[in-house]
Amino acid sequence: MTDKQKKPRLLKGRTAFLFIHGIGEQNPYETVDFFTHNFINYFDKQSFAFNLEHLIAKRRLSSGSLWTESFVRLKSTDSNEDWLIDVHEYYWSTYTEKKITVPEILQWAEQTLDGTIKFYNRKENQPLLDSLLANRNRKTFFTYRLRSLTILLRIFNFLYPVLRMAVWLILFLAGPFLKGRFLQSAWQLSKQIVTPPLVDFIGDITIYSTTDQKSPYKIIRQQILRESLTLLKAILKDKQANYDQVIIAGHSLGSCIAYDTLNLLCIEASLSQDKNKNLSLDKIKGLITFGSPLDKIAFFFREVAQEGQYIRQRILEHLNSFRVKPEFAQKNQYSIKSPVECKLDRVRWVNYYHLKDPISGHLDYYENLDNVEMKYEASWGDQGHQGYWFDTSFYENIAERFLYVANQDEE
Template sequence: MARFPTGRTAFVVIHGIGEQNPFDTLDGFGRGLLELFDRQGINYRLAHKLKRHPGEGWTESFLRVSPKTRGKSAIDIHEVYWAYLTENQISTAEISRWLEDTLAGVKTFFNENQQLIREYEQADQVEQLQKLNNKLRWGARLYPPVSAALQLLDPLSRLTGGWGEAALKWLGDKASPYLTGYLGDVAIYTTTDRKSKFFNLRQRILRDSLAMLKTVLADPEIDRVVLCGHSLGSVIAYDTLNRLQIEASLPDAEELPLDKIKGLITFGSPLDKIAFFFRQHAGKEQWLRGQILGQLHSFKSKPLCFNDPPVTLDDPVKHVFADLPWVNYWDRQDPVSGRLNLYRIDPEDNVELKLGKPWGVAHVAYWEHVPMYADFAGRFLGMG
């Protein structure tokens, strides 16, 4: 029989795209971890705990798992819930324009960065990105007809005696969650244009994630913190650590026990695709802008530009997480995920899973895959 992990650990978990309810993340991650404990014969107690966040003005619910025999060891599970911020915030027309702009930007980026293509070609990343690019183009072609069909709902209903309304309502009910819920979340969070109305939403999501992490770090009873992100949540997790690294570099930096952060876990992560498709990129001649952008997104990242600048800028960022352990889980049947080749992750830490689910469905299957929990429990909880 295995023993309960010693010490006080906090997992901060960030959910991904699509329709999400409060505590879905706590439930999914918690049940997965407890299934591992059950299989290993670990006896435990469960508690629903409350914590006041004075600075944010709200009360958080989180889970605590502790040994059945009591004692000081415990595992806290916190969720960063952000879905309510993006719900009904973007229209179908805005998503359509975003798709068109994204595809145009991707074409330009690929055309101007052939050396980058060659550099990462051996990692099959380019082929994956080009396949995704083709799928997005098909989606862009399909999107306007679907949107137009939905706009014809009322007149078509009058002409067909009502069956048209039922058919198109069914189409709208099926299509809308995917178009506005999934693509909409990506469109909002990947906005880098400060003039966009979505930029403030992105900043709010990142601000909430950072506030949660800081609150957990400030708890004197916590020994170690592990940040986890699924799908788009992995991008938010990455950006949170990147932002924390920048804040730690300021002259008046807040005193935080950053050494408590012991790892980053990503699963179903599109971080490579986000870097190619949605990150800000500098033009060929913009060697100053390129260096600034690179330094502002430097948490364990590899260069996205291979042009030697005339003058190298001094880097103001303290790379406090340069050696932070990072494990990434992916599955070949999950089109969103993949090896993260654009980041400094050891090959053995890009872990390919066999989720046993069909193409696409695999993206939501990580939560119930006990071998994933067993792997990161061995890495971060000392459970061999």
């Protein structure tokens, strides 16, 4: 039988995908729709016969409050095949919606860039900087773009109120000739026109990447992670679904939430009182990141200790250590044993990126993962960042890695 005639078999088992959406204006179930819809298109081309079902399950929030989760199931119509695929979604956008202002975003961005520059200019961090600059792309960014970003932010910080006033003046003078939504306050409308793209996209990153423990946004970040971990554990322990494997996947900033959720799970599993507790960690088989800014988050937004605080620095590194390469630990004369014993060594991590996607990239900060470059046609920017959802090869690669039984030649 030729390769073209071979038909791979779906993994005989029960699979759950937990998808986490990215930044911007998101609506509930959009992530489920995107993934399931395009996976169905891929499966149709493979001539698989299946039923599509909408199911509900009783869940609890981390506070204990009950809620009803909706998810989608693909199940074989052939009674001889016992596979099913459930697609779950973690929707976190409500936690960050309209929670931050433009001046706060600009202040955060400038402080982050200034702090990053100062951190990598320290003498003791020279080896770390050398490791970063060894990568050509990193060298270009650090050498030429970091200072430029700081300058641009300062210019925009000056231009924003001027732009706001200009839009307000136009709306105010044109008021008698406008109708519909333009009849509202010209000042409020000018804010809506000028700020939404900045607040909706960068605002999510600002809130989630805040490292100041005293910031009110730190509480939002903690809540996002608590609920993500609570839902993941509920799926792992779901007796009715009884999954054989659970795969957590995240797009854009959602990939950072997915990663941080697994990192938090490692910490929880390392607690002495939980060591004998069945967390069903062996069911977690995969981590899928696509359009991921994880390297950028690690390099520019991670929490760092002040100069000389080597004990605090080591504690921070231990608490954020999942698959981090050892060479990115800050060097000092004392070694401190980590209390975090990662229980997720068998998780297969696949990172998908595209060269026209300004958010994603080849992840160099982490180890034990596969970086897969996507080749779909796209222009630089949003098209490159969103193209994964529509690329058939993306779904084919996921299926080959996680769903199919290993190919066997027919005798």
